Amino acid sequence: MIPKLSNDQRQPLDVQDETYIYVEDDKRHTVCVILPMHVFQQLRPLFEPDTFNLPDSYPLQEEVAASAGWNDPAMSDYDALRPSPAP
Numbered sequence: 001m002i003p004k005l006s007n008d009q010r011q012p013l014d015v016q017d018e019t020y021i022y023v024e025d026d027k028r029h030t031v032c033v034i035l036p037m038h039v040f041q042q043l044r045p046l047f048e049p050d051t052f053n054l055p056d057s058y059p060l061q062e063e064v065a066a067s068a069g070w071n072d073p074a075m076s077d078y079d080a081l082r083p084s085p086a087p
Contacts, residue, residue, distance in 0.1 A: 005013075012021045013034075020035045035043070069075065 020033050023032045
């Protein structure tokens with residue numbers, strides 16, 4: 001259930017030009033921030049665990065490298081410059 005704001009609680013939203021307001025919780029001695037949903041949706045990924053998996057990007061990396069000419073046979077000259085692995 002989403003709590004509803006009273007007219008007294010809504011007043012700071014009407015007065016301020018900001019897209020957020022601070023609210024003090026006297027019982028818990030904390031300050032909270034009220035954000036519009038569209039602002040929260042933009043910030044939400046910053047607070048969630050990172051689900052990026054590098055190997056998932058390999059096909060796209062291959063596609064970009066190929067379009068940049070890395071599969072060109074002339075690029076094999078650069079492979080010859082690579083130092084030999086240590087024994």
